[in-house]
Amino acid sequence: MKILIPLKQVPDSTVRVKVAPDGKTIAVEGITWSISPYDEYAIEMALERKDADPSTSVSVVTVGPARARDALRQALAMGCDDATLVLAEQPLPGLAIARALAKVVQDAKPDLVLCGKQASDDDQGSVGPALAEVLGWPHVSMLTKLVPADGGVELWREVEGGHDVWQATFPVLGTTHKSEKEPRYPSLPGIMKAKKKEIPERAVASLGVDLDAPAPEILALETPPARGGGKVLKDGDMKAVATQLATLLRDEAKVL
Amino acid sequence: MKVLVVAERKGKDLRRVTLELAAKANELGDASVVEVSGLEHHSALPAVSALAARVKADTPDLILTGATPNGRDVGARLAARLGWAYAADCTAVAADGGALSVERPMYAGKIRARLRVATPAVLSIRPGAFTLPANAPPPPVASLPADSASEKLTFLKHEPTASSGKRVSLAEARVVVSGGRGLKGPENWHLVEELADALGAAVGASRAVTDAGWRPNEEQVGQTGKTVTPDLYVALGISGAIQHLAGMTSSKVIVAVNKDPDADIFKIADYGVVGDVFEFVPAFTEAVKKAKASS
Numbered sequence: 001m002k003i004l005i006p007l008k009q010v011p012d013s014t015v016r017v018k019v020a021p022d023g024k025t026i027a028v029e030g031i032t033w034s035i036s037p038y039d040e041y042a043i044e045m046a047l048e049r050k051d052a053d054p055s056t057s058v059s060v061v062t063v064g065p066a067r068a069r070d071a072l073r074q075a076l077a078m079g080c081d082d083a084t085l086v087l088a089e090q091p092l093p094g095l096a097i098a099r100a101l102a103k104v105v106q107d108a109k110p111d112l113v114l115c116g117k118q119a120s121d122d123d124q125g126s127v128g129p130a131l132a133e134v135l136g137w138p139h140v141s142m143l144t145k146l147v148p149a150d151g152g153v154e155l156w157r158e159v160e161g162g163h164d165v166w167q168a169t170f171p172v173l174g175t176t177h178k179s180e181k182e183p184r185y186p187s188l189p190g191i192m193k194a195k196k197k198e199i200p201e202r203a204v205a206s207l208g209v210d211l212d213a214p215a216p217e218i219l220a221l222e223t224p225p226a227r228g229g230g231k232v233l234k235d236g237d238m239k240a241v242a243t244q245l246a247t248l249l250r251d252e253a254k255v256l
Numbered sequence: 257m258k259v260l261v262v263a264e265r266k267g268k269d270l271r272r273v274t275l276e277l278a279a280k281a282n283e284l285g286d287a288s289v290v291e292v293s294g295l296e297h298h299s300a301l302p303a304v305s306a307l308a309a310r311v312k313a314d315t316p317d318l319i320l321t322g323a324t325p326n327g328r329d330v331g332a333r334l335a336a337r338l339g340w341a342y343a344a345d346c347t348a349v350a351a352d353g354g355a356l357s358v359e360r361p362m363y364a365g366k367i368r369a370r371l372r373v374a375t376p377a378v379l380s381i382r383p384g385a386f387t388l389p390a391n392a393p394p395p396p397v398a399s400l401p402a403d404s405a406s407e408k409l410t411f412l413k414h415e416p417t418a419s420s421g422k423r424v425s426l427a428e429a430r431v432v433v434s435g436g437r438g439l440k441g442p443e444n445w446h447l448v449e450e451l452a453d454a455l456g457a458a459v460g461a462s463r464a465v466t467d468a469g470w471r472p473n474e475e476q477v478g479q480t481g482k483t484v485t486p487d488l489y490v491a492l493g494i495s496g497a498i499q500h501l502a503g504m505t506s507s508k509v510i511v512a513v514n515k516d517p518d519a520d521i522f523k524i525a526d527y528g529v530v531g532d533v534f535e536f537v538p539a540f541t542e543a544v545k546k547a548k549a550s551s
Contacts, residue, residue, distance in 0.1 A: 015364045026363070026367065037480050081435065096338070121362065123362055123364065125332060125344055126335065127529065133304075133337055138301050138409050142329075157415075159298070159325070161417060162414060163417075164414035166299075166408065166412060214339070214341040214374060215341055221362070222369075223359075224506075228523055230311050230526040230528055233528065234517070234531065239539045239543075245511070246547040248527060249544075249547070250543040255508070
């Protein structure tokens with residue numbers, strides 16, 4: 001099975017994100033960048049296939065600025081086979097990114113494209129389904145498991161109360177919600193091997209795709225007002241506190 | 257403005273988010289509500305193909321879906337099919353001349369973005385973001401047959417999660433009770449469930465709990481799980497890691513119970529109880545029943 005994973009480099013989930021002085025972007029000084037968590041699940045899901053069947057190949061690609069090369073290097077260190085950087089210094093509309101990725105997919109001809117269900121920066125979740133649409137492929141979102149099946153793959157989609165299991169023939173696209181195991185850490189030999197690998201670069205403008213697409217325009221980014229100043233109940237026996245809290249929720253907060 | 261709402265159903269009933277969207281659509285202009293029929297299990301392609309054909313005929317300016325897993329799935333692909341702008345998980349929408357003024361969270365709720373979205377556009381809307389007017393009549397819903405000819409996948413089976421039952425869905429629940437590592441083990445979950453039953457709540461869990469296999473993944477609240485916006489969120493034995501807070505911090509009222517007075521969850525709680533969950537929760541469950549009975 002040939003798997004291609006488009007990934008995105010985002011601020012690490014432990015970063016306290018701040019708004020930049022322009023009020024429209026985030027302050028990037030001193031930020032630790034990582035692979036978006038759902039993309040890490042996609043990588044883990046693919047590498048589990050590769051562990052089970054070494055003939056599986058796992059490629060990664062990103063459309064992003066030069067610093068995104070580090071995220072690709074990280075994916076190689078985890079065990080992915082090869083990586084491509086599509087250089088785009090400026091942010092692009094989701095549909096434009098999907099078109100650029102579609103070009104890479106058409107050249108690489110994978111059986112399966114796996115995307116994280118959304119990137120943890122803009123939380124849009126539009127590129128995966130849009131990529132499937134540009135390619136004319138079916139897609140299944142919210143995957144937690146994939147199982148090879150005759151001539152294709154079983155895709156396990158998390159739904160309320162369980163999973164819907166779909167059978168797909170290749171090619172197909174999935175968006176990942178979770179992997180069965182936590183994403184692996186790169187091994188030391190993996191890191192050494194990844195350092196030596198070439199990461200070919202293609203300028204997004206050289207792909208010959210239409211990068212003009214309608215997209216929301218950001219007017220302002222704000223930090224939501226901080227919560228706090230709540231009541232703390234700690235004195236007395238727990239029965240009395242329980243009664244007091246239930247009364248507050250009913251009469252003061254009016255949520256009972 | 258012509259607004260098309262994509263309806264969703266849970267069992268026989270329209271989902272609450274569909275009612276919220278229909279009410280909002282009426283406020284924005286000329287609203288119609290369609291439900292894709294003939295799909296026993298959600299699948300994007302046949303739904304999107306049917307909706308795209310309807311859009312060609314009806315020429316709406318705006319399409320609203322719920323920011324549920326299915327609504328986001330359809331919304332993103334439909335926008336790409338139509339070549340329209342798309343914004344996901346919106347929490348506020350207002351007409352602004354020929355365009356829309358929209359708010360949505362980014363960075364797992366750490367940032368709120370104000371956007372200008374030119375029409376035509378597709379927006380998915382977070383459940384609970386729009387208040388549902390009291391006694392709002394259910395909207396008329398037109399049935400739109402799915403385009404089954406465009407389906408390329410085969411449905412194999414539905415595999416139920418052992419513990420899932422008849423409870424309200426986590427993402428749409430007006431009250432959520434979540435348990436964390438402070439519960440000490442899955443054998444103590446009856447405490448969470450009894451309180452949830454008394455409150456008519458959905459049950460959630462912290463990531464530590466789902467990672468440990470005490471509860472199924474689908475109950476995880478937080479950055480890599482579900483984002484919830486209930487009227488009341490009760491966190492039992494949850495310390496309040498930043499990734500958990502990202503999933504519940506926009507709840508209207510937050511109650512936290514933890515024996516550690518320095519737990520981060522208290523920084524965002526409206527009501528904090530410093531104490532032992534095993535002592536407090538059974539007493540609180542009884543107190544809730546009494547308070548509700550006498551209201």
